[in-house]
Amino acid sequence: MSAPLGLAALTVLDTAPLQQIDLAEKHGFDTVGIRLLPAAPRTTAYPVHTDPAALDTLIRRLADSPVEVFDLEIIRLGTDFNAAAYEPLLEAGARLGAKAVLVGGDDRDRARLTDSYARLADLCGRYGIVASLEFMPWTAVPNARAAVEIVSQADGPARSVLVDALHVARSATTLDDLAAIPREWLHYAQMCDGAVPAPTDDAELIRHAREERRVPGEGGIALADIWSTLPADLPISVELPNEPQRRAVGTGPWLDHLVAATRRVLSVAQVAP
Template sequence: MTTPRLGLAALTVLDTAPIPQIDLAERHGFDTIGIRLLPAAPGTTAYPVHQDRRALADLRRRLDDSSVTLFDIEIIRLAADFDVNAFEPMLAAGAELGAKAVLVGGDDPDRARLTDSYARLAQACAAHGLVASLEFMPWTAVPDARAAIDIVSHADGPARSVLIDALHVDRSATTLDDLAAIPRDWLHYAQLCDGRMPRPTDDAELIRQAREERLPAREGGIDLAGIWATLPADLPVSIELPNEPRRRAVGTDAWLEHLVSTARDTVDSVGAEQLSAH
């Protein structure tokens, strides 16, 4: 049975700088990390090593010495004033560090302009050997998988990519059939977490839970087995699971051990069911 690579997403330990994050990943059995180079919202935490050659070189040396690799960098938001050239230093740094993917959010309410911006970003990412993983989120201009598929389908080249986050699948109009309809070569990784029920009904609470109060696998009500059964068995998994009250209560090491254990159990059980079905 194929065991997918497991990643420690930036948001899970966002107070931890990239080099100490590698230490955590090594200690708890993660294969990869993701780092946040640009903030998700103004004033929030990020580590812009692409703006500091010394910091970038230090991080590259640390990765070179580790079995842990960098998988994704984040986050590029496609707003109305998107200028692909402004992100060139970030893409170049990601390539230098060995990243595979760039996490992309869509904010521009003009769908045609957003689609054009994504196509230009995908072209720039391809030039650096990266994929532009467009993440659908219900409060954004890319609210569900169908919207993401439509936008990505208008781009050309090898960088086309849709990022599946289990929380956003559950909180959006996305169906399992929608996930199954995503071309396999557009899938490069998926983010794993669980979530509280009942589902929030307003954007403010959707955002708060997504950024602050996700749950370990099988501790909420998301159909993780159904979601993962639609995905390739070897698709890399990123644990994106911010929950500071829980992390502080038990300590970071115990928390990450729990997240790895529950994620592995969930993904492996789906893989075993798929294997037995054949």
């Protein structure tokens, strides 16, 4: 069975959810990820969970579409994290049919961060949504081993680790580390390529992640090796912000190119020894 492909919010972040569904339908994506909360202050998000009319409109649109909402973004675990504050987001996510919420770890106190994640996972489980903790090298969850250590301290079915190819390549994460993630904790993965050599400072790592990802197969990340360690049918979110390239060819051809390139990488990974 081929892996379902998702159109990540960051790939077309200037596009509101209704139009994002239109794009997904036209260009061969099975799911979308919606950014309800900003990744950083003063950045774009579409908080439909705070607007009942907008939420109802989105639900009606999904009812007439083969495209589904897979993931929501983004809950950050900071020093003042309060799980209950995210209940409206999770309630809306359940109505949208979302399967996962992306979680970032920002609290450098590991014990407190681990407790925050456990509390969030418990809340997510009540709504049938998994709490997908993403490791990113500049955060308090810098690699796959750290993510596994944190997630292992939670209970219940909502435990989840999110693998992003860019962060695998730019963190202290090995293929053995990926293979060691319990399969039941893998609910989706993010696909893109990246420039080699990679940036060495956090500011440039963040900029590349948010603005300058490469098309699968057009950078230097060993994507087939990464995907050969993951379940063959694992849903994929194509997260690939690169506005100069998108503008150069137009959004439609750009998305067609991303789908074709992603499928090529997956075909290689599936036949790799």
